[in-house]
Amino acid sequence: MYELAKQIINETDGKICKNCLGRKLSKTIEGSNNIERADKVAKELGIDLDDVDCVVCDNLFDKLDDGMYKKIDDKINKLGIEFETFLVGSKISKDIQKRDEELSEKFNLNVETIKKEVNRLIGLGIWEIYDKEAEFESQDIVFNIDLVGEPKVRIQINPLYIEGRYNKLKRGIPQTKWPCTKCKGRGCEECNYTGKQYPESVEELISEHFLKLTKGREAKFHGAGREDIDVLMLGSGRPFVLEIKEPKIRKIDLPLIEEKINKINEGKTSYHNLHVCERKRKAEIKQSSPDTYKVYNALVKCDDVIDIDKLGQITDLNEIHQQTPLRVLRRRADKVRVKHVLDLSYDLIDDTSFNMRIKTEGGLYIKELISGDDGRSKPNISEILGVNAICEQLDVIEVSEK
Numbered sequence: 001m002y003e004l005a006k007q008i009i010n011e012t013d014g015k016i017c018k019n020c021l022g023r024k025l026s027k028t029i030e031g032s033n034n035i036e037r038a039d040k041v042a043k044e045l046g047i048d049l050d051d052v053d054c055v056v057c058d059n060l061f062d063k064l065d066d067g068m069y070k071k072i073d074d075k076i077n078k079l080g081i082e083f084e085t086f087l088v089g090s091k092i093s094k095d096i097q098k099r100d101e102e103l104s105e106k107f108n109l110n111v112e113t114i115k116k117e118v119n120r121l122i123g124l125g126i127w128e129i130y131d132k133e134a135e136f137e138s139q140d141i142v143f144n145i146d147l148v149g150e151p152k153v154r155i156q157i158n159p160l161y162i163e164g165r166y167n168k169l170k171r172g173i174p175q176t177k178w179p180c181t182k183c184k185g186r187g188c189e190e191c192n193y194t195g196k197q198y199p200e201s202v203e204e205l206i207s208e209h210f211l212k213l214t215k216g217r218e219a220k221f222h223g224a225g226r227e228d229i230d231v232l233m234l235g236s237g238r239p240f241v242l243e244i245k246e247p248k249i250r251k252i253d254l255p256l257i258e259e260k261i262n263k264i265n266e267g268k269t270s271y272h273n274l275h276v277c278e279r280k281r282k283a284e285i286k287q288s289s290p291d292t293y294k295v296y297n298a299l300v301k302c303d304d305v306i307d308i309d310k311l312g313q314i315t316d317l318n319e320i321h322q323q324t325p326l327r328v329l330r331r332r333a334d335k336v337r338v339k340h341v342l343d344l345s346y347d348l349i350d351d352t353s354f355n356m357r358i359k360t361e362g363g364l365y366i367k368e369l370i371s372g373d374d375g376r377s378k379p380n381i382s383e384i385l386g387v388n389a390i391c392e393q394l395d396v397i398e399v400s401e402k
Contacts (some may be wrong), residue, residue, distance in 0.1 A: 165237030
């Protein structure tokens with residue numbers, strides 16, 4: 001059992017610390033930790049492993065002392081961070097890592113690397129002090145400990161993700177902040193030095209409250225599609241994820257915040273079912289599957305009297321070929337998208353107008369389906385009716401779950 005220990009001690013001329021020796025013997029000698037394994041060896045072989053100048057790690061483990069943990073605590077307090085889960089990363093001299101690897105290779109040892117042991121030990125120390133859990137998949141913060149020279153501590157604060165649904169109850173509000181087209185967000189006379197083309201957005205009306213509560217640096221809004229600025233979002237609302245970057249406060253009463261935000265924004269926007277979610281949700285809600293759909297209510301105006309017989313034909317609309325609409329061509333790739341109408345019904349209002357309720361696959365442009373967009377959308381309602389038709393008013397009634 002101790003033959004390997006003798007060989008490693010001989011190879012290092014006895015200049016190996018307990019952590020490094022115990023780590024190399026983790027598969028051959030039982031013990032709850034590396035120090036305990038090394039103590040067993042020292043007792044069995046009658047050698048002293050205390051206060052050695054380790055040729056493997058340069059006594060790196062002596063740096064994991066009270067002074068280092070005070071630096072961690074000072075950083076937490078300075079930033080005012082609140083966290084429940086964490087991960088530890090470290091920076092270690094490449095020479096130390098190379099010597100550690102070479103020793104393992106010489107004796108064909110498949111054991112923990114020195115960097116993993118360092119991260120594990122620091123993590124255990126943080127757990128003991130703060131009673132917080134190490135989490136490898138998704139964590140609130142990451143401690144980055146630079147151990148090249150005197151220990152230096154940096155804390156990475158991971159984003160907080162809030163998922164929910166929103167309704168837009170007033171026209172003229174964009175989903176996200178629009179920078180001023182003249183000054184590109186810098187602020188000018190044209191935008192009254194706000195840097196914005198519109199004074200408020202669905203994004204800002206919720207994010208300003210969360211930034212204040214969480215003391216976050218920045219917020220980013222991820223919606224499951226978007227409606228035009230002149231379109232209402234009704235029904236159960238549109239799914240979204242609000243990403244708060246570098247939040248110092250993570251414990252928040254979401255039902256209470258939801259109630260307050262909705263009261264403040266009454267008549268403009270409302271937000272529902274707010275809950276913390278994982279990072280992957282911000283991508284998932286943007287992905288359209290064959291089962292997703294949207295339901296719209298459109299007021300259609302025609303420039304001539306509607307032929308009732310032709311109007312009845314619009315209920316047969318199915319496969320629609322839409323080239324990127326002219327109005328969004330500056331920001332979208334110019335290509336033909338094939339979408340489907342899933343259901344359509346209408347109510348005649350007068351000789352030249354009607355209400356239309358339409359259920360479609362996500363991504364079908366309703367305004368262009370009605371107008372034809374100079375032939376870029378085929379078939380279209382103007383073409384079927386034989387008159388020029390426009391979407392006078394549009395409301396989104398339902399956005400299906402992703």
